[in-house]
């Protein structure tokens with residue numbers, strides 16, 4: 001399978017402190033890949049370098065073969081790299097569908113207008129995105145009354161309006177109840193399968209990671225210590241040491257590969 005993302009020898013230093021050190025990896029087209037690691041391992045720093053928020057100190061980032069290292073966030077986004085954040089970024093005073101319509105206006109490069117007729121634009125298209133995340137029945141509800149899990153699904157719909165080739169998800173299930181976490185990631189897995197979008201996500205909940213990731217990478221103190229299938233990562237002694245001081249990290253039945 002060819003790669004949507006290739007990262008070579010990525011490094012980020014802050015005043016001499018090395019947050020990410022010589023990291024190289026790939027994400028295949030149509031892959032759902034997890035980037036895990038303890039707090040402060042360098043996951044967000046990695047994401048920030050992929051999206052152009054931070055310029056790498058060294059190394060290169062290729063999107064579908066094109067070198068995008070150091071490009072501005074907006075350029076990277078226009079090239080098809082989307083991102084969702086741990087804290088949702090919807091407009092609370094607007095309805096669910098208006099949030100999606102506004103994202104579509106941006107995607108189609110239409111100037112946003114507060115004129116009432118602006119809300120007729122892209123309404124059908126917006127419904128399709130809401131349908132993808134099973135939110136069409138909540139289209140006309142204000143965002144301020146949505147349950148947290150519904151806000152996360154809405155944020156996913158908004159990210160999809162830009163037709164990302166690669167979607168980076170920063171702790172997508174943070175703050176959710178365990179059953180809602182698995183449900184949200186099942187939705188993401190379905191989207192990956194049905195639409196061929198590639199997803200790279202960070203996550204602290206191992207049940208979510210093992211249930212859905214095709215492959216897992218492990219960062220520790222800025223260095224990539226594992227990159228492989230669930231089974232390979234589970235059996236990696238260095239990973240077990242990092243997580244549980246040598247104890248068992250994974251249950252056999254969790255593995256799919």
Ligand SMILES: Nc1ncnc2c1ncn2[C@@H]1O[C@H](COP(=O)(O)OP(=O)(O)OP(=O)(O)O)[C@@H](O)[C@H]1O
Nearest residue numbers: 014017018019037038039040041042043044045046
């Ligand atoms: N702008 C910055 N200036 C200085 N140090 C930073 C900066 N951003 C991150 N760091 C440091 O780099 C290291 C990696 O941080 P990062 O946020 O990437 O880790 P993380 O794996 O995403 O952690 P978490 O799981 O807690 O979100 C940490 O030690 C952090 O304090």
